[in-house]
Amino acid sequence: MSTKMLEQKLAELQLRVETLEAKVKPVAKSTWRKAFGSMKDDDLSRAATRLGAAWRARENKRR
Numbered sequence: 001m002s003t004k005m006l007e008q009k010l011a012e013l014q015l016r017v018e019t020l021e022a023k024v025k026p027v028a029k030s031t032w033r034k035a036f037g038s039m040k041d042d043d044l045s046r047a048a049t050r051l052g053a054a055w056r057a058r059e060n061k062r063r
């Protein structure tokens with residue numbers, strides 16, 4: 001590929017990226033903070049916590 005062709009392809013890709021970025025809504029930086037702990041009193045969350053603790057205990061015994 002010639003330099004001119006590479007420059008043209010790069011320009012096309014830059015335009016496509018700019019178009020895609022314009023279509024995507026930016027994610028708020030504090031989103032994870034809002035979600036963290038949101039399932040505090042949920043049965044599934046408690047079950048997942050219990051299963052995770054049991055799994056970690058088994059894995060720690062193997063070592």
